[in-house]
Amino acid sequence: MWSRILGLFEPFVLALLGTVALASILPVRGAAVPWFDALTTAGIVLLFFLHGAKLSREAIWEGARNWRLHLVVLATTFLLFPLLGLGFAALPLLDPAMAAGLLFLTLLPSTVQSSIAFTAIARGNVAAAVCSASFSNLIGIVVTPMLVALLMVLPGGQTGISAESIETIALQLLLPFVLGHAARPWIGSFVGRHKQLVSLVDRGSILLVVYAAFSAAVVEGLWRQVSGEELTLVLLSCCLLLGTVLLLTWLMGRWFGFPREDAVVLLFCGSKKSLASGVPMAGVLFPAAQVGAVLLPVMLFHQIQLIACAVIARRYATQAAD
Template sequence: MPRSLLSLFEPFVLALLGTVVLASLLPVRGSLVPLADGITTAAIVLLFFLHGAKLSREEIVKGASNWRLHLAVFLTTFALFPLLGLGLVSLPFVTGPTAAGLLFLTLLPSTVQSSIAFTAVARGNVAAAVCSASFSNLIGIVVTPALVALMMSGLAGQSGVSIEAVETIALQLLLPFVSGHLLRPWIGGFVGRHRTLVSSVDRGSILLVVYTAFSAAVVEGLWSRVSGETLALILLLCTLLLVVVLAVTWLLGRMMGLPREDAIVLLFCGSKKSLASGVPMAGVLFPAAQVGAILLPVMLFHQIQLIACAVIARRMAGAAGGEPPQAGPAIDTTLAD
């Protein structure tokens, strides 16, 4: 089976779907909710600690000089995407939690692992991809909540970002991320030697947050409000959004006169949205009962971007001549983000 099709059956994709089914059939209720919330908070802290620990200063310094490329990725992620999001939610048939979820999706930072992996497969500038994707995730911890406060206030009952949410972001997201990165000189070796273990913890944290989020939403009647037509609409709009951004980023790379290796970075880093960042951020920024519905577009977009970018990366590698190189041990090819 072609590797581009394997993304459909990637274990994490199946685990994610299974988690949603489990939460729909056996949601957390009653006295177990505080316990689940406490475990979820610990998982979020661990998730961002590991993200910080995996951030390589050496690769960032190596790729940081290409400021035009990084600025283009930043503007695509935090300007073009949000503008397209505003266009989507202005459509008369996009309302309620669907509108909130689609707009929240467009405010998220780029992915890290999958952006780097696809850049490597397509024979792009891996060092620049590491820098752009890592910078996007780092600054997204601040920029995404700010954009939520600016653009989502009043949408589908959202009241913006409270002072309590800002404090939670600082304690649960930013502080663990910075702590993990500062401790990298001591734990970086362990992280590098145990990539499978770290990836499992990373993915497990995301699945736990998804389970608790959808549990709360199911208890509040999520599936009585989300129909098959709504899911089809979200799928269609997410696909349309990705197609537009992929086309714009590739054309922008050509207009800027970027070398092919850098244009590939802009294509893959500029078109992605991070599930790994979006899930815990949604849990912090929105009421528990709303998180599940808001995450639906994020989860669907995640699957679409993996499948589409896998196909594109393989085609680019073929156009460059021969089979793409296998990702070496320095490149984390897990696609959980």
């Protein structure tokens, strides 16, 4: 029992907790914000460049052809999650603003970088994870605003989407991956010999995203705007929501008979929600005065999913090694 408890505090999980604490005490402010944003972007770009160089063309083709897996991931993201969100938002104990934020959380697409990073750590099908996460984000640019308009009441009845998310995915994620894959004949063997380098970039990019996101929330007065009771209720709701989806995606991996590598993709891609997509979408869909409250559940869920999936990915990696 003690070994399992201590396993929760493996170095990467401790690094995540420390990053959240550091952002709460010393958030990025003022002139340092653009520099840190650039550093975070560089880390993400390098991550996808290395993954593109690491994967063979045959592996990418097999991942793209795995249509059953991609459909199940999309159904989990845009059908299962919203249904659960409607149930959680109807809880009478939640403040209306927090309930709206919790529902908005369930309508978002999956993450990209952390889904792929955790899939790689767990030794899953990285090629399929790249395809599933990218499909989710590209489709989510249209589907998420449609779901918001259908399931949520927006002030003034105004909806809309921004092309910024499309540009970000294309320039920061897909383009580096394609360039890395194009450079595979020259650097593929180097990346294969230095797997620790890819692992370091995986973890480093996640820590940078966590620090940047939480810093922005703290600077905006996160801890002054929300009472302890409200924060506790939202935190518990996020934990219960994530636990439910993790259990269901794990069971669906067995029900659909997916091999271990694909079941890992469903677990990580299907259970994630993207803070990077949620922030610009909330800015478009909601008045500025409401964006902070709407995004609070998204930010909390973002931290919880990273910590929980870090533990799960590490466990999968240990099992694969054994």
